[in-house]
C-alpha cells in the first residue's frame with residue numbers, strides 16, 4: 203500500500219531523550235501510527251510488524267492504530283527508525299524532508315530493531331558501558347527553588363528541584379520531558395575512546411588533545427550542535443571554528459533554519475511571551491503540537507493562564523490549531539483546521555487574499571480547507587484585539603520550507619493593518635535560539651557558518667550539516683549539544699562513521715556510536731550555570747543544582763581552543779612538524 207510518511211514528536215519519545223540507550227526509547231521510535239482502516243486493509247493488527255519502504259531504505263515498525271490521521275498517512279516519532287528510511291536531500295535549505303516522505307507499507311513477521319542495531323548497520327559501534335550510578339549517598343538533602351529547565355525553548359523558570367546526596371530525586375512544576383532530564387542516570391563519568399569494537403577509558407587531557415589535533419589537522423572540519431549548551435560555550439566554539447577554518451553549524455539548520463530564512467526575507471513581527479500572556483485573545487498554533495513538544499507552553503504563556511488584560515484564562519481567548527493530524531493540542535483547541543500536507547503556502551496566500559477583500563477569487567477549498575472556513579479564520583484574526591501566531595516545524599520541514607514562513611509573516615503583516623498581531627517560532631531546544639544569537643553577533647549569520655575563506659560565509663544547502671555530511675565533504679566532526687546519531691538521515695551517519703568524530707555530551711547519546719572519543723561534561727542547568735535564550739529571545743541565566751565533578755563545556759572547549767592556538771603558533775614559528783593526518787580509528791597520541 204502506498205503511504206505518505208511524516209514524523210515528529212510524542213511525549214513518550216521526548217521522555218526518553220536522556221535515556222536513548224534504553225529499550226523504552228527504541229520501542230517508541232519504532233512505532234508507526236496508522237489509520238485503523240489502513241491496518242484493516244493490510245490485514246495487520248495493533249502491535250503487529252509493518253515494513254515501511256522508501257527510496258532511502260526500509261525499516262520495520264510496530265503498528266499503532268490512530269484515528270488522528272487521515273487514511274493513507276502514517277506518523278512516526280522522530281528517531282533512528284524514521285531516519286533509517288529518510289533521504290538526505292534538503293532542497294537547498296539545510297532541513298531534510300522530515301515531514302514529507304513517500305513510501306509503501308506491507309505486513310512483515312520481523313520485529314522492529316533497536317536504535318543501536320540500526321546504527322551498527324550504518325557503521326556505528328556497540329553501546330559503551332554505562333557505569334552503575336550507585337545508590338544515593340548520605341549527603342543530606344536540599345530543595346532548590348526557581349530552577350530553570352534546560353529542555354525546550356520555553357525555559358520554564360519555576361522548577362523546584364530536590365537533591366539527595368549525589369542525585370536529583372524529584373522535580374516539581376516541570377513537565378515530564380524536563381523532569382526526565384534532571385532524573386536521568388545515563389551518564390558516563392570519564393572520557394572514553396573507541397578501540398576497535400570496544401571502549402576504553404582515557405584521561406581528560408588526552409581526550410582534549412586528541413580533539414585539538416583532529417580539528418587542527420582536518421581540511422574541512424565540522425563543528426555541529428550547540429543547542430544543548432550555554433551561550434558562553436557557543437562563543438568559544440565559534441572561535442575554534444574560525445581558528446581551524448572549519449564550518450560551525452547548529453541544530454536550527456535542520457529545524458527552524460527555514461524560519462530564519464523567511465525572517466531574513468520578510469522581517470519578524472515578534473514580541474515576548476509575557477505580552478502574549480497579558481494581551482492575546484486569539485492564539486494559533488500552526489504546524490506545531492505543543493502539548494507533546496512544549497508541554498507547559500499553553501499553561502504558562504498562552505491559553506490556560508490569566509494575564510493583565512485577560513482575567514479569565516482560556517475563557518477570554520480563542521485557541522486555533524492548524525495541522526495535518528488531529529493532535530493532542532488540536533483536541534483541546536476551540537477550533538481545529540485540518541490542512542493537507544504541504545498546503546501551508548497556499549493557505550496563507552488565500553488568507554491574505556481574503557484580508558485584501560478578494561475572497562471571491564478563491565476556489566471552493568484551498569489545501570483541503572473549505573473557503574468558508576478560511577474566511578472565518580481571517581475574520582477571527584482581523585477582529586482580534588491582540589493575536590499571536592505560533593509556528594512549528596510542520597512549516598519548516600514540509601514542502602515550501604522558508605516560503606511557508608515568509609507567507610505566514612506576510613499574513614501577520616497584513617493583519618497589522620487592522621489590529622495587533624505577532625508571530626513566534628516554537629523554538630525546540632532550550633538554547634537553540636541562543637545559537638542564532640551568538641552566531642549572529644559574532645559572525646553575522648545565524649547557522650551554517652563556513653570559515654574556510656577566513657571570513658564568515660553562509661549558504662543554507664551548501665554550508666549546512668546534512669548537506670555537508672551527505673556529500674561526504676567533511677573530514678572530521680565535533681558534535682556537542684546535539685545527537686545526529688538519533689536525528690540525522692542515515693546517509694549522514696554513514697559518513698560520520700568514516701571520519702574522526704568527537705562527542706562532547708553529559709549523557710550517552712546515539713552519536714556515541716560514531717565517536718572515536720566521547721568526553722562527558724557537566725550538564726548546563728543541572729551541574730553548572732550558563733546563559734540560554736528563550737524562544738522569544740529573552741536571555742535567562744540557568745542555575746546549578748548539583749555538582750558532577752566533571753569539567754564544563756566551557757572549560758573543555760577553552761582548553762581545545764588553547765591547544766589549537768598553541769599548535770598554530772608553533773607551526774608558524776616552525777618549531778614542530780604537523781602530525782600526519784589520520785583517517786582511521788584509534789587515538790592520535792601527542793608527541
Ligand SMILES: Nc1nc2c(c(=O)[nH]1)N[C@H]1C(S)=C(S)[C@@H](COP(=O)(O)OP(=O)(O)OC[C@H]3O[C@@H](n4cnc5c(=O)[nH]c(N)nc54)[C@H](O)[C@@H]3O)O[C@H]1N2
Pocket residue numbers: 208209210211212213214215216217219301354379457458488489490491492494495496524525526527529541542543544545546593594595596597600601628629630631
Ligand atoms: N517530546 C518532545 N518534545 C520536543 C522535542 C522532542 O524530541 N520530543 N524536540 C524539541 C525540538 S528540537 C523541536 S524543533 C520542537 C518541535 O516542536 P513541533 O513544532 O511541535 O514539532 P513536530 O511534532 O515535529 O511537528 C509539529 C506538527 O507539524 C505537523 N505537520 C506535519 N506536516 C505538516 C504540514 O505540511 N503542514 C502543517 N501545518 N503541519 C504539518 C505534524 O503533524 C506535527 O503535529 O519540539 C521540542 N520538544
Ligand SMILES: Nc1nc2c(c(=O)[nH]1)N[C@H]1C(S)=C(S)[C@@H](COP(=O)(O)OP(=O)(O)OC[C@H]3O[C@@H](n4cnc5c(=O)[nH]c(N)nc54)[C@H](O)[C@@H]3O)O[C@H]1N2
Pocket residue numbers: 209210211219279280281284285300427429430431432453454456457458595630682683684685686688689690706707708709710711723724725726727755
Ligand atoms: N525523523 C525526524 N528526525 C528529526 C526531526 C523530525 O521531526 N523527524 N526533527 C529534527 C529537529 S527539529 C531537531 S532540532 C533534531 C534534534 O536535535 P538533537 O540536537 O539531535 O536533539 P537531542 O537528542 O535533544 O540532542 C541534544 C543533545 O545535547 C546533549 N546535552 C544536553 N545537555 C547538554 C550540555 O549541557 N552540554 C552538552 N555538551 N550536551 C548536552 C544531550 O545529551 C543530547 O545528546 O532532530 C531532527 N530530526
Ligand SMILES: [Mo]
Pocket residue numbers: 453456457458630631
Ligand atoms: Mo528542533
